[in-house]
Amino acid sequence: MxxxxxxxxxxxxxxxxxxxxxxxxxxxxxxxxxxxxxxLSALGLTSGFGFLERSTGWSYSFSLIDRDISDSYARTLTIGFLNTLFVGALTIVLSTIIGFLIGTFRDSRNPALKTAATVYTQIFRNIPLILQGIFWYAIMIHLPGPRQAMSLSDGVFLSNRGLMVPVLNLPLVVALVLVLIMIAAVFLLRKARIGIFQSAIAWVGLLVLLLLVASGLYVPTGESVFSWPELKGLRFVGGLTISPELLVMIIAIVLYGSAYIAEVVRGGLAEVPKGLIEAGEALGLNQRAIWSRIKMPMALRTIIPPLGNQWIFIMKATTIGVAIGFSDLFYIVSTSITQSGQTLELIAILMGCFLLVNFSIAQFVNWLNDKLKLKAH
Missing domain, CATH: 1.20.5 (Single alpha-helices involved in coiled-coils or other helix-helix interfaces)
Structure with a gap:
């Protein structure tokens, strides 16, 4: 044989x-x-997903789209899923930015920056996330009311009703298009390899031009392109109000997630061979150039895999919203189970949604990791 x-x-x-x-x-x-x-039949409970067409009859705190108590379970669960995606995506971006900053400080030669970054990491990494969420929520609900709201800057106010900030007085779709155009401009200007000062001028000029065009086409006559919050009576009108629950979710998850990402970044920077750093110093490069041209590009190959795990963790961490009343998917599913009794079906929907999102993140991380691999010639 x-x-x-x-x-x-x-x-x-x-x-x-x-x-x-x-x-x-x-x-x-x-x-x-x-x-x-x-x-289930013995208990007199029906099975299947037919309940998704029934009306819920209850409301909740936050939604990115229009909602009503007569919405079906299908629409309510969709709203919860969108809320989870929104909070997860926002906190992943903010945690990554702050985590890279803190991780870089931990690798700094400046003792003050290094100590401050170490204290930040040790505090927020070692306090349970749900405890942080409850702590910040207790602070939020004990803030002064709208009439005594704290003014953080021009047009930005903080009270027990949330954070009030200026917002573009444009339709949501138009605002999203402007954001996408600015992101595309950033990548195109990077490809052009022009200086930072010239790039900043180009970004500001493009933003002003886009705002002028958009305001001429979409802003009602006599109104400003920005809507500013103003105190009228017992509440603020105009601008954008970020609810206490959403604000607490962002603060707690970002502080917790960025502390872990900072450790990932610090470990990746520590893995860069010292010989490469010494070679950069021998060539006369300053510390900023060594960080941007040698350390970070080399460290990214070590950082990306564990960073992907942290992104998945942050997305799953949005489930703490149930502890403070934020209407994420887990909160909506929990309430739906109580109201409808369709436990197995709703748990299956919850598991499927998180599996889809986290698998997508994992695939993106794998693609990014593959792009950063050293190519053999």
Whole structure:
């Protein structure tokens, strides 16, 4: 019997074993589903996803789109999913930016910066996230009311009703298009390899031009391109109000997540061979050039894999919203279970949504990691 035939037999044996494992797993799942149906029938509970078309009859604190108490379970769950995606994406971006900054400070030669970054990391990394969320929420609800709101700067106020900030007086779609155009401009200007000063002038000029065009087309006559919060009676009108629950979610998750990301960045920078740093110093490069041209590009290959794990963790951390009443997907599912009794179906929806989001993040991280690999010539 030759080697090729032995390999073919081994391959067939592996396929047969894998097929048997899949068949046994499928039978076990099928048996569990049938058993659950029988038990639910005995308790007088219906199964299936038909309840998604029924009206919920209850409201919640936050939504990115229009909502009403007559919304169906399907729309309410969609709103919760969008809220989770919004908070997760926002906190991932902010945590990454702050984490890279703190991680760089921890690698700094300046003792003050290094000590401050170390204290920050040790404090926020070692306090449980849900405890941080409850702590910040307790502070928020004990702030002064709107009439005594703290003015943080021109047009920015903080009270127990949340954070009031100016906002573009434009339709949401138009504002998103402006943001996408500015992001594209940043990448194009980087490709052009012009100086930082010239790039800043170009960004500001493009932003002013876009705002002028948008205000001429979409802003009502007599109104400003920016809507500013103003105190009228017992509340603020105009501008954008960030609810206390949303603000607490952002603060708690960003502080906690950035502390872990800072450790990932510090570890990646520490892995850069000292010989490369000494070579940069021998060439006369300053510390900023060494960081941007040598240390960070080399460290990214070490940073990206654990950074992806932190991104997934931050997305899962949005579930702390249930502790402070923020209407993320977990909160919506928990309330829906209480109202509808469709426990298995709603848990399956919750698991499927998080599996989809976290698998997408993992695939993006794998793609990014592959792009950063050293290519063999």
């Amino acid at each position: 030759d080697v090729a035939e032995l390999k073919a037999r081994a391959q067939r044996r592996k396929l047969i074993i894998q097929g048997l494992i899949i068949a046994v797993t499928a039978l076990a799942v099928y048996g569990a589903i049938q058993s659950a149906k029988v038990n």
